Amino acid sequence: MPGKKLSVVVTRRLPDIVETRMSELFNVRLREDDTPMTREELIGAVADADILVPSITDQIDAGLIGRASERLKLIANYGAGVDNIDVATARQRGILVSNTPGVTTEDTADMTMALILGVTRRVPEGMRLAQSGEWSGWSPTAMLGGRLRGRRLGILGMGRIGQAVAKRAAAFGLQVHYHNRKRLRPEIEDALEATYWESLDQMVARMDIISINCPHTPSTFHLMNARRLKLMKPDAVIVNTSRGEVIDENAMTRMLRAGEIAGAGLDVFERGHEINPRLQALPNAILLPHMGSATVEGRIEMGEKVIINIKTFADGHRPPDLVVPAAL
Known part of the structure; x- marks a missing residue:
């Protein structure tokens, strides 16, 4: 799709620097509040977008993928794990899936x-x-x-x-x-x-x-x-x-x-x-509340990987972090 400014829907709030860069590069619809999309909102997103940017809180299952329009060609996951996405069904529909490995x-x-x-x-x-x-003070056996x-x-x-x-x-x-x-x-x-x-x-x-x-x-x-x-x-x-x-x-x-x-x-x-x-x-x-990857540096690097995957796809090439179902 070289030359086309792709329609990108992001399901969760991302670091400001990532959202700003996405807005410069793509026709992006950002999430206004930091809550997961409802099922209805996700259905609207996959019907609307060329590219969906979900996170681990979004269940992109076979039923949802079945509601996607022919426009949807890439699910660029914000995260390394893709167990929230039915990758095999996506590929059967001709939709690529990418992730952000190694960052965290x-x-x-x-x-x-x-x-x-x-x-x-x-x-x-x-x-x-x-x-x-x-606390009453130090003790040899406490x-x-x-x-x-x-x-x-x-x-x-x-x-x-x-x-x-x-x-x-x-x-x-x-x-x-x-x-x-x-x-x-x-x-x-x-x-x-x-x-x-x-x-x-x-x-x-x-x-x-x-x-x-x-x-x-x-x-x-x-x-x-x-x-x-x-x-x-x-x-x-x-x-x-x-x-x-x-x-x-x-x-x-x-x-x-x-x-x-x-x-x-x-x-x-x-x-x-x-x-x-x-x-x-x-x-x-x-x-702990799923803090393992919760660093400012890590979250920004994840966003940068998402952007690279989308940009590479938009330029007509294979995303560098393409997920292959057989490798899962």
């Missing part, structure tokens, strides 16, 4: 380490005590957590983020172990000083800390199910900065309440922002 790797790995430290050293409990006015050095960290999913977590973990003296769909090349394993486990069950049973860093796909839904969670040591903790659906949240909550798992650090939840009240009430769970 470092930010999410930082948050993973923050949660590991927060859970093992009981940081939120200490904050609540200090802020309550009830607020005892665990030392990171020497502990075993099991990383579930050794892609970009998993490897970034491994590098940080090594600096804290953690022993790095991992399970992945495919084993890493020997030189990468050696550089990360990481031990591969073909059996997830065996790895889970022997780790002090489990970090979830794999995407949500049909094969990873409830990968950490009740049976597998019960393999964890009672003094082990679990951290998730990937997707909530990878863990059976109800089973994990029951085990945390019963002391069968020592703690959890969660930035994502199985039902999005609807967090289980029983989980919210637990003192041994740190819960």
Whole structure:
């Protein structure tokens, strides 16, 4: 579509600098308030636009794609994960899908380490005590957590983020172990000083800390199910900065309440922002509102990737971050 100023609909508020640049380049319709579009608004958007820019809060399913006009040719997702989009159906309709991979790797790995430290050293409990006015002073036996050095960290999913977590973990003296769909090349394993486990069950049973860093796909839904969670040591903790659906949240909550798992650090939840009240009430769970990628730098870089994908497509070329269904 070279030479044509494309009609672009953006479903959520983006950083000002990103919206300004989009307005300069495209015929763009921006979101006025920072709330998700309703189903009706999304139907209107796909009927109206050459390009849709959704985020993870938008379900772009087969039914919605079926309502799209012939004009819609690209869904340029603002985010790396595309489990909110029926990519296969989109491609069958001749609609390309792009995403923003790699941008939030470092930010999410930082948050993973923050949660590991927060859970093992009981940081939120200490904050609540200090802020309550009830702290009576230092004691040799008060607020005892665990030392990171020497502990075993099991990383579930050794892609970009998993490897970034491994590098940080090594600096804290953690022993790095991992399970992945495919084993890493020997030189990468050696550089990360990481031990591969073909059996997830065996790895889970022997780790002090489990970090979830794999995407949500049909094969990873409830990968950490009740049976597998019960393999964890009672003094082990679990951290998730990937997707909530990878863990059976109800089973994990029951085990945390019963002391069968020592703690959890969660930035994502199985039902999005609807967090289980029983989980919210637990003192041994740190819960964050999906902050893993929430840095100013990261959000702007995501927007820049979206713009590059759209501009490249508008110039008649393949978007650099094209999502291929077979690779999911």
